[in-house]
Amino acid sequence: MLASLAFAASIVYGSAQPGPGPGAKPEAPPAEASPDDIDGPTMFATLCGYCHQDGGRAEGKGPKLAGTKRSDEFIIARIKNGKSGSMPAFGGTFSEGQIIAILAYIRALEDN
Secondary structure (H helix, E strand, O other): OHHHHHHHHHHHHOOOOOOOOOOOOOOOOOOOOOHHHOOHHHHHHHHHOOOOHHHHOOOOOOOOOOOOOOOHHHHHHHHHHOEOOOEOOOOOOOOHHHHHHHHHHHHHOOOO
């Protein structure tokens, strides 16, 4: 009961946590470009193109990506986590926006 009253009071009167002091700058989240501002083809060519030949249109050390039937979720997870023994994880290398830009590039590939 006491916890419920404290919760209700915090909603009505605001949090009991002190805010930033006078003149303090609030922390802004790190800026990230939107996927539209990130050059997916260049990032792909720079890091992915070594294994995914012809810009992902042909099989090389890695599979052909053009026309893939894999889901977006699968591709994003594979980029982030890699595949043991065959693909390094890029989750610590690419931001979320960069991963989405690479996914958009893969989806736009024409299957020859």
